[in-house]
Amino acid sequence: MNAPFTKSRTTSVSLEPGLILLRYASADDGRNPPSIALDLRGTADRIAFLPEPGEASSELHRPGQCLVMSVAEPTKVELEIRAGRPGGSLEAKVRVEYLTDEGPRRSSRPVSVVRPRADVDTSSLAIVGHVARVGDVTVRPNRWLGGPDNPGRIEGFTVRWPDMTDGVLLRYGVAIGQSQANDDIALRNVGTFVGSKGRSRPITALSFELSGSDSDGAEIVVEAMFLGCASVVKRGRSLVLRGDQGTEPLVGLRLQIKGVEDDAASSELNRKTASNDETPRVRVFRSDSFA
Secondary structure, three states: OOOOOOOEEEEEEEEOOEEEEEEEEEEOOOOOOOEEEEEOOOOOOOEEEEOOOOOOOOEEOOOOOEEEEEEOOOEEEEEEEEOOOOOOOOOEEEEEEEOOOOOOOOOOOEOOOOOOOOOOOOOOOEEEEEEOOOEEEEEOOOOOEEOOOOOOOEEEEEEEOOOOOOOOEEEEEEEEOOOOOOOOOOOEEOOOEEEOOOOOOOEEEEEEEEEOOOHHHEEEEEEEEEOOOOOEEEEEOEEEEEOOOOOOOEEEEEEEEEEOOOOHHHHHHHHHHOOOOOOOOOEEEEEOOOO
16 A cells, blocks of 8 residues: 555646736635646646736745736636645645736636546445443444544554555544644554553544545544534545643544545535535635626
């Protein structure tokens, strides 16, 4: 299982004539966001661009950056998404905004982004967790370890996935007590125990990450309960979950890994799952023209 990490991928977006603002809206990995580069080769007669002050290329390095383009005729450009660190997330959201009336008047919606669904077999996946005053408990995907019906302080766990393939590789880790920063969680391979047993040291944060050649079409869905906090739900390929203050102990965990398609149904499911969760893929949106 030594498949190389996915370092980049490309997608295309169709542009109509007009003055256009390309905005890097958000990224799943805020600490090491992927960069987004426009391939403008062969478009010199159709597109002129204006980068931000101090920038010389048609590349966006972090959320919040913008690029202004003047498009003379309908054309298609390629976007290359490059990971911000080895094995890093390629999940980002890009917004295309037409600044002149020449642009099409359409409601905001995803366009020109299609990726295949990964074939993910989780029939052999299980979480073996050690729950305080209960002992070791084994649960299957989308089943609660602890949780609303049987809350208990989860001291540690192991994810077992004998049939995991090189195409979709899972790593995970935890923060224990206040001994480490929740944003610097070391990730371990499947089959590794994370946490502690019988030492009264609570898990205060969780991290999960997918990599591999087919992981671009897969996502992790995690729901976690921290003592005294509302349930936290996140989905994507690189996740960190914690309680309100970052010190509350973990008392419930539910995990799924599934293939996804970048379509309207998936987008609606993402919206319903968690209103504060970033969309777990590269998304390109069109906005109405400014009046």
